[in-house]
Structures are given as C-alpha cells and as structure tokens.
Amino acid sequence: MTMYWNKKAECMGREEMRRLQSERLVKMVEHVYNDSTYYRKRMDECGVKPQDIRSIDDISKLPFTTKQDLRDNYPFGLFCVPMEQIVRLHASSGTTGKPIVAGYTKEDLEMWSEVTARSLMAAGVTKEDIMQVSYGYGLFTGGLGAHDGGTLIGASIVPTSSGNTEKQITLMHDFGSTVLACTPSYALYIADTIKKSGLDIKDFKLKTGVFGAEPWTDSMRHEIEEKLNIKAYDIYGLTEMCGPGVGCECEYQNGTHLWEDHFYPEIIDPETLQPLPPGEKGELVFTNLTKWGMPMIRYRTRDLTTLHYETCECGRTAVRMSKILGRSDDMLIIRGVNVFPSTIESIILEFPECEPYYMIEVDRVNNTDTFDIQVEVHPEYYTDRITELSALKKRITARVQSVVGISPNIKIVEPNTIERSMGKAKHAIDHRKFE
Ligand code: ADP
Ligand code: ZN
Numbered sequence: 232m233t234m235y236w237n238k239k240a241e242c243m244g245r246e247e248m249r250r251l252q253s254e255r256l257v258k259m260v261e262h263v264y265n266d267s268t269y270y271r272k273r274m275d276e277c278g279v280k281p282q283d284i285r286s287i288d289d290i291s292k293l294p295f296t297t298k299q300d301l302r303d304n305y306p307f308g309l310f311c312v313p314m315e316q317i318v319r320l321h322a323s324s325g326t327t328g329k330p331i332v333a334g335y336t337k338e339d340l341e342m343w344s345e346v347t348a349r350s351l352m353a354a355g356v357t358k359e360d361i362m363q364v365s366y367g368y369g370l371f372t373g374g375l376g377a378h379d380g381g382t383l384i385g386a387s388i389v390p391t392s393s394g395n396t397e398k399q400i401t402l403m404h405d406f407g408s409t410v411l412a413c414t415p416s417y418a419l420y421i422a423d424t425i426k427k428s429g430l431d432i433k434d435f436k437l438k439t440g441v442f443g444a445e446p447w448t449d450s451m452r453h454e455i456e457e458k459l460n461i462k463a464y465d466i467y468g469l470t471e472m473c474g475p476g477v478g479c480e481c482e483y484q485n486g487t488h489l490w491e492d493h494f495y496p497e498i499i500d501p502e503t504l505q506p507l508p509p510g511e512k513g514e515l516v517f518t519n520l521t522k523w524g525m526p527m528i529r530y531r532t533r534d535l536t537t538l539h540y541e542t543c544e545c546g547r548t549a550v551r552m553s554k555i556l557g558r559s560d561d562m563l564i565i566r567g568v569n570v571f572p573s574t575i576e577s578i579i580l581e582f583p584e585c586e587p588y589y590m591i592e593v594d595r596v597n598n599t600d601t602f603d604i605q606v607e608v609h610p611e612y613y614t615d616r617i618t619e620l621s622a623l624k625k626r627i628t629a630r631v632q633s634v635v636g637i638s639p640n641i642k643i644v645e646p647n648t649i650e651r652s653m654g655k656a657k658h659a660i661d662h663r664k665f666e
Contacts, residue, residue: 233482233545236352236384237345240492241547245540248548252495253286255520260284260293263526267311269304270528287495290518291506295529301331301471310334310525317524322370323470330370333470336524340379346490347380347476353488353545354441354464354479356410358385361436363403365413365421366444367654368392372474373444377412380476386410393417393653396424407436415447415455415463416656419587422458423651432460441466443475445655446555446573450580454587465554469534471527472517478552483544486551493521496550497529498538501559512537514559515552533558563659565593566600568637572658575604578630584612584623588649591659600663602639604631610646 235241243251263270264281273294274280283292301309310317318337322330335343356362362381366373374392381388389408391399399421403411411418418440425432437459443466452463467487468475478489489496494517498507501514515534519526535556542548557571564570572591579585586607594601606627614620624641632638650657 234352234355234357235547236349240490241349241353241488241549243492243548245548248492249287251492252520253288255492256287256290256495256518257281257284259518259520259526260528262523263311263528267309269300269309270311290495290497290529293518293529295504295516295531296527297531298331298471298533306332307334309527312336312524320370321372321375321470321474323372331470333372333473334524335473335522339473339522339524342493342521343376343473343476344379344383346473346493347376348383349490350466350476350479351377351380351384351386351410351412351441353481353547354466355439355462355482356381356384356386356441360386360409360439361389361406362386362410362412363389363391363399363406363408365391365393365399365411365417366475367394371654372468372470373414373654376468376474376476377441381410381412396421396653397428400425400428400430403437404430404435409436410439410441411437411459411461412441412466414444414652414655415442415451416445416652417654418442418455418459418463419451420651420653422455426458432458435460437461440464441479443467443479446557446561448573448577448580449554450577451587454580467552467555469517469532471530471532472519473522477517478549481543481545481547485543486539486553488543488547488549489538489552491550494518495520496538496552498536499531501531501533501535509538509540512556533561535559535562561659563591563593563661565602566637568635570602570635570637574635575631576658578634579604579606579627581630582623582627584608585627586646588651589658590649592662593659594662602637603642604639605642605644605649607644607646607649613643613646 261281317334319335321333364377368374440461440463464480466479468477478487497516498513507513515532537553539551588607590605592603627641
C-alpha cells in the first residue's frame with residue numbers, strides 16, 4: 232500500500248498546483264526584490280519588476296542564477312534575511328571548485344525536513360524503521376538532511392555518518408538497521424566490505440536503501456540490490472535548493488517525484504536558454520518557492536534530465552524526473568564526442584567479469600585527445616593468463632566504440648586499485664588544459 236507523508240501536496244491536481252505555485256512565486260519575488268540587493272540589481276538589469284510576475288507562467292521573465300553567481304558572492308551575498316534569522320549554514324562538497332554556502336532560517340529547516348520526510352516515505356520508510364544515515368555529517372547536506380527527515384517521520388536514526396566502515400557494519404548488524412541512507416558508491420563499498428569480512432548478508436535486517444547525491448545507473452542499482460539484498464531507491468537533491476529530499480522515487484521507480492510545491496522545475500536548452508516542452512531533454516532549472524534564507528531564482532543545476540507530468544501509478548501527481556544523465560559540466564568532450572561517465576559505467580557493468588569501479592582519464596598528446604579507462608576485474612578473473620584479459624579488453628573496447636563512437640584505451644588494473652569512495656565518487660580526471 233502506498234504511503235504518503237503529505238498526501239494533499241503529493242497528489243494535488245495540476246490546476247491547483249499551478250495556482251499554489253503562482254501564489255508562492257509572487258510572494259517569493261517580492262521577498263527577493265525587496266530584501267536582497269543582489270536580486271534587485273539582477274531584476275533591474277533585466278527590466279523586471281515584482282508587479283510583472285503575476286503567475287507561474289511569468290517565471291521565464293526572471294533572470295537565471297548560476298553557481299558562478301554564488302561563488303562571486305561568497306559567502307553570504309545571496310542571503311535574503313538578516314544573519315540573526317539564519318540558524319544553519321551548510322556548504323557544498325565543492326566537487327566543482329570553491330564551495331558554495333547555503334543559509335537556512337528555522338522555517339527553511341522545517342520545509343527541508345518536510346520534503347525529506349516525503350522522500351523517505353515514498354521509498355517506504357516509516358517510524359517502524361531503524362535508519363542508518365551513512366551520508367557524511369557536517370557541512371555536506373547529506374547527513375543532517377536525511378537525519379532530520381527521518382526524525383520527522385519518527386524512524387529510529389543511527390547517525391553513523393560516513394567512514395569507519397567496519398564499525399558501521401557491526402552496528403548495522405547488531406542494531407538490525409532496516410534502512411541504509413548513503414551515496415550509492417558508499418553502499419557498494421559497504422557491501423564489498425561485508426563480503427570481505429566473511430559475514431552473511433542474510434544475518435542483516437536491511438531491506439531498503441535510499442541512495443543519492445551523485446549520479447548512478449540502473450546497472451549499479453541492480454548490483455547494490457543484489458549484494459545488500461535490498462530494494463534501492465534514488466533520492467535527489469542539491470545544496471542550492473536545500474539538500475537531499477528535493478525528490479525521490481516511489482515504489483514504482485518510474486522516475487523521481489519532485490516536490491514541486493516547494494521547488495519549481497523547468498527544463499531549458501542549455502545553449503539557447505529557452506524553456507523546453509515536457510518530455511524533452513535539457514538542463515534542469517529550479518526556483519525555490521518557500522525558502523527564505525537563501526532562495527534561488529531559476530537556478531541552473533547543470534543536471535540533464537527530462538520531466539514527466541502524467542499521474543504516477545502510486546497516485547502522486549508530483550512531476551517525475553528521469554534519471555540524471557550527468558551534469559552538463561560533467562560531460563567530457565573527447566575528440567569532439569560528448570561522453571558521460573554514466574554511459575561508461577553502464578557499459579562496464581554489462582561485463583560480469585568487471586567490478587563496478589572505473590576511472591576515466593583524458594589528456595591531450597600531440598593535439599589528439601587520449602581516452603583511457605581503468606577497469607577492475609573480480610579477483611577470480613585477474614589471472615596471469617594475458618590472453619584472457621586481452622580478449623576482455625578487446626570486447627570492452629569494441630562495446631565503448633559502438634555505444635560512444637570513439638575508441639578508448641582500456642587498462643585492466645589489479646583488484647582494489649581504484650580508490651573506493653565514502654562520499655561522492657570521482658569517475659573522471661581531465662588533464663587537458665583549455666585556455
Ligand atoms: P556539489 O554541487 O558540490 O556536487 P551538492 O551536494 O549540492 O554539491 O550536489 C548536488 C548535485 O549532486 C546535483 O546537482 C546532482 O548533480 C548530484 N546529485 C544529487 N543527487 C543525485 C541523484 N540522485 N542522481 C544523480 N545526481 C545527483
Ligand atoms: Zn510514483
């Protein structure tokens with residue numbers, strides 16, 4: 232049976248949703264115009280006044296906000312309330328440069344807990360559950376975000392944070408944790424560590440995983456589900472909106488439901504910046520409708536995806552987002568071809584000989600891009616029989632060539648060579664300099 236944390240909001244009719252979004256946008260635009268020198272300047276530059284925004288349809292009149300704007304105004308330049316109203320500060324992990332800072336009012340933290348509670352419950356988490364939060368606690372939003380959402384539901388939270396994997400596993404076993412919340416890469420690492428330590432996964436009570444904070448593929452999902460004997464759900468979020476809990480999959484796993492009464496999503500063409508119709512692939516843009524401390528107006532996430540507005544089998548009307556294909560700035564352009572690490576991941580996982588760890592390395596030698604992929608095979612396959620490994624290398628090369636269109640140099644590395652990640656995994660290193 233489908234459970235909802237907030238059925239009214241999650242299953243609201245589309246007309247009513249548009250009305251609510253319109254009301255909230257009007258109020259938000261007044262707030263940012265009146266209370267932030269940054270947004271007032273931006274809006275004045277575009278010749279938009281708060282009175283021009285009467286409904287959600289007017290949103291395209293507003294200027295975009297980018298990560299660069301956040302960096303240029305580091306640390307507090309986009310805050311829209313006096314510091315005395317800010318009760319929490321977080322910062323993004325800075326995977327792509329200088330960290331960006333987010334400030335929350337008390338009300339903002341309540342909103343964040345509410346959306347995370349919706350997300351966790353969509354994945355089936357209830358107050359009966361013992362939820363181990365193995366996202367990092369600290370400036371990263373993952374730990375405290377999942378913690379507060381789970382607490383609101385009433386689940387028993389085990390705040391282990393990430394790291395200390397052996398101890399995590401002991402606690403998971405002894406406490407009988409039923410839910411694991413962490414990055415998919417860390418879930419995999421935990422699974423492998425359990426196996427290595429000779430424990431039987433059947434002696435654990437885990438049934439659900441809520442994994443996010445980085446892109447992962449369906450093949451990776453199956454791998455984790457099998458190893459941990461659980462059902463794995465995709466949870467999505469970003470520091471600029473609040474953190475994890477912006478959306479999550481339901482039991483039908485037919486896309487990630489976004490809580491659009493709080494975060495208004497648009498899909499734009501990243502080149503022309505024009506909004507695209509539902510179903511078309513482009514860059515996801517979000518507007519905070521209910522966050523007062525540091526609201527983001529038309530924030531360009533760089534995440535590439537599609538949006539679907541048909542009501543889901545679970546009864547939720549909340550828009551569904553397809554899996555994130557990558558960030559538009561994560562994308563590697565190698566010999567003129569767009570390459571997403573997620574594509575490479577899917578290919579590698581097609582080979583039963585391979586481990587789900589890989590590293591793409593790109594460089595430029597004599598004006599030509601090099602394209603190396605380090606791949607790990609299971610220890611049992613890692614034999615000295617060169618012929619077998621070179622046959623495998625050839626098959627992977629051919630497969631990448633046929634899917635991506637360019638030929639990689641596959642390097643089969645010894646088991647356990649590629650760094651295991653306890654947070655967000657890094658899948659590509661680009662040594663090229665573009666000046
Ligand atoms: P940073 O921008 O430094 O990586 P965040 O922690 O705010 O810091 O990361 C947010 C980004 O992480 C999202 O914009 C998206 O690219 C990625 N992300 C988060 N959750 C998911 C998910 N479930 N699937 C794919 N990507 C995700
Ligand atoms: Zn659903």
